[in-house]
Amino acid sequence: MISQLVLALVALPLLSALLIQLLSGTMGRRVARISVIGGTISFLVALVLLIALLSGEDVSRIAVSGPWGSLLFDPLSILMGLLITGISLLVRIYSVRYMAEESGYGRYFLLLDLMTAALLVMVAAGDLITLLIAWHLIGVLLYFLLGHDTRSRSAYRYGFWTFITYRFGDLPLLLAAVALYQAFGTWSLPGIFDALAANPDATSFFGMRVAELVAALIALSAFARSAQFLLHTWLPYTMDGPTPVSALMHAGIVNAGGFLINRFAPVFAYTEYTLHWVFIVGLCTAVIGSVLMLSQHDIKKSLGYSTMGQMGFMIMECGVGAFSLAIFHLIAHGLFKGTLFLSAGGIIGQARRDDGVPKDDLYTFVVERRPARNRQPWLLMAAITLAVPVVVLLLSHLAVAPNLFQKQGAIVLLFFGWVTGAQLLFATYNMRSQNPWRLVALIVFSFTVVVIGYTLISHAFDVFLYPDPEFGDLLYKAGAIDFTWFVILVILATAVIVLGWLRAYYLDRNRRGQWSAPGPWWRNFYALVWREFHVIEIYSALTRRLLAASARINVWLRWG
């Protein structure tokens, strides 16, 4: 029964796509109903499978035929399947009216269904070949979805950036698959993971450890899919496609990197170094993405960079060994960003009639940038700022994981939580309010609710996705560094952040009410950030040169 349901999960969108292709001539725009009905049934099937899994149904691999074409029934595939079918269903329902006046209505739903099928096959793939097929097809289908308006050359131009980055990301996965096949002689994922667990020090080309080599290649592939720095340019620029496609892309497709790293968690568990540079790449992307988001004037580009920053944080979570947390993060971000994209049009329309923004304390502080005239004692506020988040975070995490301090990854994430919480409280210090203590109390309460919710849900994800605590510890261990260095880095980072806050405070107090022009260093830095570090110009120049070189060779060898 479970096997049939898993097969139905991926077959339904394919069937829907086939029906749309065959019936679009006779049904016209009503073919969208086929897509919506198919999407609803797929979602229900995914829900039933999740309930079955939670009820204790065993994990299994369903082989359709031959060496490939197998699907997995496991927590990761079903959880991701539910997310994909859910977001895809919302996107389809939204598209029914949103795309009604566009040409190629049937083609749009056909591609949407094929994309859903490809995503479901990707998350459920039980062997490397099936995974490679789905991984490759997603890039192709996304290119045509982004270029739905075939008149728009810019949509295709930016769609090409997405396509070529995705293809670039396909190749490391392909090489990883070849390395695994040559090392263990099977394409089956569970077979490979068992063989690797039995012999974690197996070597491959040039005497390199298979786990280390494959993990590095998998990570590179994940970076391209999840728009990590230097492979990110496609994400902020692919806004010329239909809005529902942007929603699907930002809420679902871009998360593929986090999924891939989780799928290969049994490989990453036996690595020594790979997760460290995964962390560094994720951290750089999170910081750079956020900085670029703040500096952009174009709201769509800003949203793109916001996703890039979030993806950086997700990859960073993997880098510290918190794999299940990355899955929770990608689901939370997917739902949040999907809502943002799908509701953007309605909000813009509403805002044209009435902005609806209450002129309260938050508005005067954030929008009008008017700081409070009377403030509370600075030392008291600083103590609250620094201490409260630490207490809230520690208590909530210790409640679910008593061995918290044995996991460096957990400490790193707590550190980020502390910075975020302290920054939030720090901002309230400047806010104008009739009753500042009430404001602080409300913010502390909100922060506590968010932290407790986050902690409990992430713990539930951990138990669901990686029920074996020893395996979870292996992942954290793979992401850990030498303890002395770890302590030094944490102290250093804390000092930098606290000193930064102090500097911001003193600058603010000394310059209160006066505006001073930024210095040349700051202006140059801002220009650099505003120009997105010139990455796009560099890539464009490189592309032009490559094409010119190709044309030159064709001229030299014109005879054949």
Next chain:
Amino acid sequence: MQAIGFILVGLFLPLFPLSILFNTVLRRVDHALLRSALLLTWPQIGVLALSLFADEPPTWLLIWALATSVLYAFRLLAMREVGRWTGFLATSAWAALWLPASAGVDPVQLVLYAAAFSIPLIILTLLARTLEVRFGAAYVGLYGGLAIGTPRLAGVTVITVLAATATPLAPSFFAMLNALAVATPISAVMLAAAWLMWSWAAIRLIQGLIVGAPQPGPSQDLNTAATWGYSIGLVGLVLAGLILMGNNL
């Protein structure tokens, strides 16, 4: 004797500069059916010659073959004339067949790999002829807008180009996977680089043909029978690939 055997094979599973012969012949043959016959038979002669006259090729020859594949894939990027584009892709793909050949893959499988690359290129040759008849030339970037003006022709062209450049589930995809499964690290990277450039060139070709405003005036799309014919051909190609090559991985 062995050297002569390798030269003979190098003409038909083209090694640069011997590859110039195939591309010159293909350019001079104007008739679509003759071009199709050439695309189908040329690599098969190479596979036959390999099994008859040549032993396992040395490593340097393998690297040379893959360098040829990369060179023609790179040249493909700037090629706008669809006929020559077909020739360059054929050269690049057939040169890559030296890799499974050197690993001792069954000659019957090699015949299938060669056909997996040839058949989509034959369909593309026929489509290029259709473009020449309708627009005077099969040239990327010259007219564009096929997606709106002639949607059936555009759809079939897109799928054919994707099938020719080893997109799943085309048989050429499985041929590439089979080749990679027996590759050394260096040869795998070279083959992967060629594959990346095929995809890049494919998108440039597709974009140059289908995107943009349609040509003014009426343009004749593929008729229903031709569309069904091409569609059945492509679906048959995929099914044959799945049955004959997908299960041999």
